[in-house]
Amino acid sequence: MAKRKDKIKLGAFLLFTGHHVAAWRHPNASVGTEFDNYVELAKLAEAAKFDTIFLADGVAARIKDVEAASRKAHSGVYPFEPITLLSALSSVTRNIGLIATASTSYSDPYNLARQFGSLDRLSGGRAGWNLVTSADPDAAFNFGHETQILHSDRYERAEEFADVVLGLWDSWEDDAFLRDRASGRYFDPAKLHRLNHSGRHFKVRGPLNIPRSPQGRPVVVQAGASEPGKELAARTAEAIFAAQITLEEATGFYADVKGRLTKYGRSHDDLKILPGIFPVVARTRSEAEEKFEALQELIQPEVGLNLISQLSGVDLRDYPLDGPVPENPPATNAGKSRQALVLDLARRENLTIRQLYLRIAGARGHWQVVGTPDDIADQLEERFENYGADGFNIMSPIMPGGLSDFIELVVPELRRRGLFRHEYEGTTLRENLGLKHPENSRATGKSGAVAAE
Numbered sequence: 491m492a493k494r495k496d497k498i499k500l501g502a503f504l505l506f507t508g509h510h511v512a513a514w515r516h517p518n519a520s521v522g523t524e525f526d527n528y529v530e531l532a533k534l535a536e537a538a539k540f541d542t543i544f545l546a547d548g549v550a551a552r553i554k555d556v557e558a559a560s561r562k563a564h565s566g567v568y569p570f571e572p573i574t575l576l577s578a579l580s581s582v583t584r585n586i587g588l589i590a591t592a593s594t595s596y597s598d599p600y601n602l603a604r605q606f607g608s609l610d611r612l613s614g615g616r617a618g619w620n621l622v623t624s625a626d627p628d629a630a631f632n633f634g635h636e637t638q639i640l641h642s643d644r645y646e647r648a649e650e651f652a653d654v655v656l657g658l659w660d661s662w663e664d665d666a667f668l669r670d671r672a673s674g675r676y677f678d679p680a681k682l683h684r685l686n687h688s689g690r691h692f693k694v695r696g697p698l699n700i701p702r703s704p705q706g707r708p709v710v711v712q713a714g715a716s717e718p719g720k721e722l723a724a725r726t727a728e729a730i731f732a733a734q735i736t737l738e739e740a741t742g743f744y745a746d747v748k749g750r751l752t753k754y755g756r757s758h759d760d761l762k763i764l765p766g767i768f769p770v771v772a773r774t775r776s777e778a779e780e781k782f783e784a785l786q787e788l789i790q791p792e793v794g795l796n797l798i799s800q801l802s803g804v805d806l807r808d809y810p811l812d813g814p815v816p817e818n819p820p821a822t823n824a825g826k827s828r829q830a831l832v833l834d835l836a837r838r839e840n841l842t843i844r845q846l847y848l849r850i851a852g853a854r855g856h857w858q859v860v861g862t863p864d865d866i867a868d869q870l871e872e873r874f875e876n877y878g879a880d881g882f883n884i885m886s887p888i889m890p891g892g893l894s895d896f897i898e899l900v901v902p903e904l905r906r907r908g909l910f911r912h913e914y915e916g917t918t919l920r921e922n923l924g925l926k927h928p929e930n931s932r933a934t935g936k937s938g939a940v941a942a943e
């Protein structure tokens with residue numbers, strides 16, 4: 491197979507103390523909850539010419555199992571709301587993309603379009619929206635529901651939500667605002683487009699009361715991998731955060747989603763697939779293994795059990811720790827692809843419940859690689875060259891050390907192999923990700939989804 495001509499895209503998935511579930515207990519982990527901690531991480535990633543920093547988010551503290559939650563740093567309690575934080579970080583960064591998570595189940599499309607449009611203008615065109623439907627069951631109780639919204643209903647709402655937001659972002663054409671003192675014309679009415687949306691979930695007249703950004707509009711990212719998740723991504727997203735452990739899973743997912751683009755008039759390069767990787771890197775394999783084991787030893791059984799109960803959608807607290815993971819538990823209404831991924835892993839490697847949580851406590855079901863810079867670069871290169879990814883979301887085990895390790899040890903090796911940039915291609919997120927400047931779908935009459943060029 492011919493070597494790819496494009497280069498790997500890299501995002502830093504920032505979780506304040508690090509992605510390993512016990513990272514907060516490690517003496518080298520920063521407490522990570524202050525603005526300066528995020529300034530440090532954002533500047534580290536930008537100096538390394540990463541494409542993006544990405545912030546996960548939820549709208550509920552996950553404290554149903556308060557004993558386990560009280561032993562974790564990430565129980566759904568985040569130091570900052572992500573759009574607020576990235577708006578602040580936009581003033582201390584220049585090129586790196588700023589991707590925040592926001593829920594289509596528990597937001598309003600007009601306000602969300604405005605907030606991300608504002609972040610996009612504040613940052614000079616570097617905003618991205620990680621569209622989630624909120625698989626977290628606890629979120630429903632903070633927004634007037636008595637039970638979690640059904641998975642299928644969440645995605646039906648998300649489809650319409652995305653169309654409204656995309657339509658609102660096209661309220662004004664790029665050159666609508668003239669600000670012409672001589673003629674007295676501030677904007678050209680012919681370049682203003684009301685949305686006049688009326689659907690099952692939303693009725694939104696528009697226009698959005700904020701102009702388009704230097705990159706046209708924010709980049710839409712999707713992270714769901716169920717059937718409706720993949721379809722929504724193929725129709726509306728320009729980047730996907732995915733979670734696959736094996737090369738086969740990755741290439742299968744990549745071919746599946748890229749294969750869906752044509753029916754929406756979109757081309758292969760209109761969507762970048764960026765699976766997560768949890769890299770533990772050191773100059774020697776034994777040193778990398780020691781680093782990883784030092785984190786593993788800090789995992790408390792309550793926390794490990796709680797983590798796989800959340801990911802598998804099954805409360806495993808009543809099952810023996812050293813017994814098997816239950817066969818065929820009920821389908822979850824939470825994250826379907828994540829349940830499948832965790833249960834397949836347990837079956838594939840014949841893991842007990844304790845072995846399963848030790849296996850995924852770091853990467854939460856993402857791809858985990860422990861080794862030297864060459865080991866990790868080899869794995870990234872293989873997945874990239876075999877079209878299992880267009881880039882990767884780096885989920886450092888511990889912050890800031892894990893991110894600086896990857897930057898100091900793996901990035902130079904990727905550059906030596908000609909796989910990663912030396913300099914940014916542009917100043918907007920689209921320019922650096924290699925995405926087209928979106929035409930204004932209201933101006934061209936291609937309503938709703940992402941308008942093809």
Ligand SMILES: Cc1cc2nc3c(=O)[nH]c(=O)nc-3n(C[C@H](O)[C@H](O)[C@H](O)COP(=O)(O)O)c2cc1C
Binds near residue numbers: 545622624713716
């Ligand atoms: C890299 C990555 C990041 C994610 N970040 C969030 C997040 O911040 N908030 C959230 O509610 N869900 C997040 N998710 C979960 C997805 O939105 C989705 O619920 C999950 O992938 C299951 O989707 P599915 O039911 O379509 O398979 C993330 C998933 C991935 C792969």
